Amino acid sequence: MHELLIYAIYLIPLVILIIIFRRKNRKRSTEAQAEWQEAIAAGLTEPPSLHPYIDPAICIGAVSCAKECPEKAIGIIDHKGYFINPSVCIGHGACAAVCPSGAIRLVFGTEKRGIDIPFVSSNFETNIEGLFIAGELGGMGLIRKAVEQGKQAISNIKKRRVAGTDYDVIIIGAGPAGISATLGAQEAGLRYLTLEQEDAIGGTALHYPRQKIVMTAPMTLPQIGIIKLTEISKEALIELWTDVANKTGIKINFNERMDSLRHENGKFIVTTPKGQYKTGSVLLAVGRRGTPRKLEVSGEELAKVCYRLVDSSQYQGKHALVVGGGDSALEAALSLADEPGTTVTLIHRSEVFTGAKPKNRERIKAAEQGGRIKVLMKSKVIKITNDRVQLDINGQPMEIPNDVVIVCAGGTLPIPMLKEIGIRVETRYGT
Ligand SMILES: Cc1cc2nc3c(=O)[nH]c(=O)nc-3n(C[C@H](O)[C@H](O)[C@H](O)COP(=O)(O)OP(=O)(O)OC[C@H]3O[C@@H](n4cnc5c(N)ncnc54)[C@H](O)[C@@H]3O)c2cc1C
Numbered sequence: 353m354h355e356l357l358i359y360a361i362y363l364i365p366l367v368i369l370i371i372i373f374r375r376k377n378r379k380r381s382t383e384a385q386a387e388w389q390e391a392i393a394a395g396l397t398e399p400p401s402l403h404p405y406i407d408p409a410i411c412i413g414a415v416s417c418a419k420e421c422p423e424k425a426i427g428i429i430d431h432k433g434y435f436i437n438p439s440v441c442i443g444h445g446a447c448a449a450v451c452p453s454g455a456i457r458l459v460f461g462t463e464k465r466g467i468d469i470p471f472v473s474s475n476f477e478t479n480i481e482g483l484f485i486a487g488e489l490g491g492m493g494l495i496r497k498a499v500e501q502g503k504q505a506i507s508n509i510k511k512r513r514v515a516g517t518d519y520d521v522i523i524i525g526a527g528p529a530g531i532s533a534t535l536g537a538q539e540a541g542l543r544y545l546t547l548e549q550e551d552a553i554g555g556t557a558l559h560y561p562r563q564k565i566v567m568t569a570p571m572t573l574p575q576i577g578i579i580k581l582t583e584i585s586k587e588a589l590i591e592l593w594t595d596v597a598n599k600t601g602i603k604i605n606f607n608e609r610m611d612s613l614r615h616e617n618g619k620f621i622v623t624t625p626k627g628q629y630k631t632g633s634v635l636l637a638v639g640r641r642g643t644p645r646k647l648e649v650s651g652e653e654l655a656k657v658c659y660r661l662v663d664s665s666q667y668q669g670k671h672a673l674v675v676g677g678g679d680s681a682l683e684a685a686l687s688l689a690d691e692p693g694t695t696v697t698l699i700h701r702s703e704v705f706t707g708a709k710p711k712n713r714e715r716i717k718a719a720e721q722g723g724r725i726k727v728l729m730k731s732k733v734i735k736i737t738n739d740r741v742q743l744d745i746n747g748q749p750m751e752i753p754n755d756v757v758i759v760c761a762g763g764t765l766p767i768p769m770l771k772e773i774g775i776r777v778e779t780r781y782g783t
Pocket of ligand 1: 442486487488489492493494495496498524525526527528529530547548549550554555556557560561565566567568608609610611637638639640641642643
C-alpha cells in the first residue's frame with residue numbers, strides 16, 4: 353500500500369507532464385501546418401535569398417530554431433523542423449546557430465528557383481579589376497553585414513588610383529552598404545560620387561512595413577564609430593541614417609539611377625538619366641530589390657507616378673490607382689483607403705492575388721465589399737494623362753479620373769548588365 357502511494361506520487365505528475373508535452377507538440381504541429389498551407393495558398397513558397405535548409409535525417413525537432421527565428425519562418429511538424437514561411441526569411445541564420453544537431457545549413461536558391469550570385473573575392477572585388485560589390489547583392493543579407501562590407505570594400509578601393517577620371521569611386525546605392533562606403537570614402541579623402549535611385553536614404557528599409565521592428569547588432573560606421581543597436585523601429589532607423597548623413601555632410605545624388613556601366617581601358621563609365629561619369633572604381637551596393645519594374649506606358653514619366661507609397665495622408669481626397677498584386681500593392685491600397693475622401697482603384701494583371709498573404713487578401717475583399725476599394729482583375733494600364741488613366745479591363749477599355757499612380761510591380765536586378773560587362777555570376781540551386 354505504502355509502495356503504491358509512492359509510485360502514485362511520482363507517476364501521476366509524470367503522466368500529467370507527458371500529456372501536457374504531447375498536447376503542446378500537437379498544437380505546435382497544427383499551427384505550423386496551417387502556416388505552411390497559408391504560404392502555399394498565397395504562392396509564397398520560395399525564399400528571396402539566403403535561407404536555411406533543414407536536413408530531416410539529422411533534425412531532432414529541438415524547437416530552438418523555431419523559437420530563435422524572429423520572422424517565424426520555421427515551425428515544428430511531427431517533431432521535425434520545417435521551413436514553413438519561406439518568403440519572410442531574411443537569411444540571418446539565427447536558426448542554424450542554435451540548432452543542437454547541426455541539421456541546418458544556409459543555402460542560396462532552391463531546386464525550383466535559382467539565385468544568381470556574382471563572384472566576389474575576399475576584398476569585395478569581382479573578377480573585373482576595380483569593380484567591387486558590397487552588401488546583399490553579393491549574397492549576404494543583413495544591415496550589420498552590409499555596413500561592414502561597405503566599409504571594408506572602401507578600405508581596398510582607396511589603395512587604387514586611376515588617372516584621367518572624374519572620380520576615384522562611384523558608389524551605387526544608399527542602403528546600409530552604400531552609406532557606410534560613402535562615409536568611408538569621404539573619410540579617406542576620395543573623390544566619390546554616390547548615386548541613389550530613390551528620393552531618400554536607407555535602402556530596403558524604406559520598404560519595410562510601417563513600424564517594423566528591425567533586429568540588428570552593434571556596428572561600426574566610418575566617421576561615426578560604434579552604434580549600439582539591437583532593436584529599432586524602421587522609422588527610427590531611417591532617422592538614424594538621415595542624422596548620420598546630415599552630421600557628416602556626405603553627398604548623395606538622390607533620384608539618380610545608374611542605367612548602365614561600361615568598362616573601357618581600365619576605367620568605368622557610369623551612365624544615368626542625368627549624365628555620364630568616368631571613374632577608377634565602382635562599388636555596387638544595390639542590394640537585391642532591384643530597380644522598380646516599370647509599366648512602359650505613355651505618361652509614366654509624369655510626376656504623379658511613383659513606385660513606393662511614402663505617406664498616404666498626402667493623397668487625402670484624391671483619386672489613387674494602385675498597380676500590382678503582391679503584399680506591397682495590397683497594403684498600399686489599404687493604407688490609401690483609410691484616408692478620408694480618397695478613392696482607391698487596385699488593378700492586377702492576373703485573375704487572383706496569388707503573391708499576397710491571405711490576411712491581406714481578406715482585408716482587400718472586406719474593403720471591396722465595404723465600397724472602400726475598387727478591385728479590377730485581369731487589367732492593365734494603357735495610358736496615363738495629367739488627370740486620368742486609361743485602363744484595359746479584361747479586353748474592355750475604361751477611363752477613370754486620377755491624381756496619383758502607385759506602381760508596386762516588383763523590381764529587376766542588374767544581373768544581365770553585370771554578365772554583359774563580364775562579371776562571373778553563379779546560379780545557385782539550394783547550395
Ligand atoms: C521585409 C524585410 C525585413 C528585413 N528585416 C531585417 C532586419 O530586421 N534586420 C536586418 O539586419 N536585416 C533585415 N532585412 C535585410 C536588410 O534590409 C538587407 O540585408 C540590407 O538592407 C542590405 O543592404 P544593402 O545596402 O546591401 O542593400 P539595400 O538596403 O537594398 O540598398 C540598396 C540601395 O541601392 C539602390 N539602388 C538599386 N539599384 C540602383 C541603381 N541602378 N541606381 C541607383 N541606386 C540603386 C536602392 O534604391 C537601395 O536604396 C530585411 C529585409 C526585408 C526585405
